[in-house]
Amino acid sequence: MVYTVTFNPAIDYVVRMEKLKTGEVNRASYEEMFFGGKGINVSIVLNELGIKSKALGFTAGFTGEAIENGLMAMGIDADFVRLEKGNSRINVKIKTNEETEINGQGPHIDENALAALFGKLDKLKDGDTLILAGSIPNSLPSDIYEKILQRLSCRNIMTVVDATKDLLLNVLKYEPFLIKPNNHELGEMFGVKLTTIDEIEKYARKLQEKGAKNVLISMAGDGALLVDENGETHISGVCKGTVKNSVGAGDSMVAGFVAGSAEGDYEYALKLGTAAGGATAFSDGLATKEKITELLNTL
Known part of the structure; x- marks a missing residue:
């Protein structure tokens, strides 16, 4: 069984308008609501x-x-x-010729609620997959990812961590199955600016040396690079299409990779991840199976 964790889920309220005028009444030409949060996005695409x-x-x-x-x-x-107080977030995504986001803060998570989550995680069994994605709410300890992976370290659970900087670096000792920083985040972790594929591969391998089994680096318009647990490097080009949406593309890539890696074929997993990420980027919402299949056939 695959499990995803979303600490701060949201309803994403997406509106399109010709132009956003501050201080005035604006009317949308299009509006839609989606259920959001990085882990939830992964579950939907899976x-x-x-x-x-x-x-x-x-x-x-x-x-x-x-x-x-x-x-x-x-x-x-x-x-x-279920928390006793507050409301889950509503995030407003305003799309004109550029994207403006107003993200809610979310409810307070107390110690009892966190203990209840740990109780659910304790039920995971050998062979299960756990996907941790996204930032940490202020009401949770900043090392919550580390605490979770430490708690599960005695079991044969495949973990995926989509996070940045210290949040990611601190869990590498628990040997996650997959991590997915982008090329800019990769450079920030080592205090360098990466400009070539060779440099990106070099520092991806440094993350692997620290414990990660598979390191997937998204490179925006330059595609994606994977250093797999067998030491092989795979590079995928970018899908061609008109970008409509940047929300959830990275989560979709994670979902595609996890789905594609089930048979241990990492070249295919990278292609499916790339197609899933592109399918979301070219859609108003998250990727659909039809759009993913269409793009996969072009890679």
Whole structure:
């Protein structure tokens, strides 16, 4: 079973307008709502690819109920810890000729709620996959990823961590199956500016030396690079299309890679991840199976 964790889920309210005028009433030409949060995004795209997952995390209030009900309507097992106070976030995404985002803060997560999440994680079994993605709410300890991986380290659980800087570096000793920084984040972790493929590969291998099994580096318009656990390097070009949406593309890449790596074929996993990321970037919402298949056939 695949499990995803989203500490701070949200309803993403997406509006399009010709121009955003501050200090005035603006009217949308298009609006839609999506259930968001990095782990949730991964679960949704995995579901499109025929991989069932259980979404864990925290929800609160009427917005939290909407998130849970919406995911279950999609066929995703929503097993969130319900918080007694507050409401899950509403994030506003305003799209004109550029994107403007207003992200909510989210509810407070207390020690009892965190203990309840740990109780759910304790039920994971050997052979399960756990995907941790996204930033940490202020009410949680900053080393929460490390605490989770340490708690699971005695079991044969495949872990995926999509995070940045120290949040990522501090968990490498637990040998995650997959990490996915982008090329800029990779450079920031080592205090260098990376300008060539060879440099990106060199520092990706440094992360591997620190414990990561597979290091997937997204490079925006230059495609993606993977250093796999067998020591092989794979490079995928970028999918061709018109970018409509930057939200969730990285999460979709993670989902595609996880789905594609089930048979141990990392070249195919990279291609499926690239296609899934592109399918989201070229859509108003997250990738669909049809769009992923279409792009996969071009790689």
